[in-house]
Amino acid sequence: xxxxxxxxxxxxxxxxxxxxxxxxxxxxxxxxxxxxxxxxxxxxxxxxxxxxxxxxxxxxxxxxxxxxxxxxxxxxxxxxxxxxxxxxxxxxxxxxxxxxxxxxxxxxxxxxxxxxxxxxxxxxxxxxxxx
Numbered sequence: 001x002x003x004x005x006x007x008x009x010x011x012x013x014x015x016x017x018x019x020x021x022x023x024x025x026x027x028x029x030x031x032x033x034x035x036x037x038x039x040x041x042x043x044x045x046x047x048x049x050x051x052x053x054x055x056x057x058x059x060x061x062x063x064x065x066x067x068x069x070x071x072x073x074x075x076x077x078x079x080x081x082x083x084x085x086x087x088x089x090x091x092x093x094x095x096x097x098x099x100x101x102x103x104x105x106x107x108x109x110x111x112x113x114x115x116x117x118x119x120x121x122x123x124x125x126x127x128x129x130x131x
Contacts, residue, residue, distance in 0.1 A: 010101075
């Protein structure tokens, strides 16, 4: 059984966002067929990667989620569905997915950095320099 990491909650949030993104094609007025396909593919990829990250964390999973978040931000202009409700969903969910992936990358990197260099821990340093 995989060990629960505190950072895994961010992957659970990404999974919920993937479900919202997948279902949003039925809530929105149809922008284009490309919008539906884009949302379904991105939602499936984010969902699968988030489940995989909860079960067995690997660095590449968060980097892929970060790239998928950036793709969702850029896709309205690249696929031509600007000025639609789908654009707002795409950008909003993309920003949150990218933010959570970047946050998890930073949290895990910071934890590993503290483990490698315990002498640099911030909580061991005095707040005011001693004279």
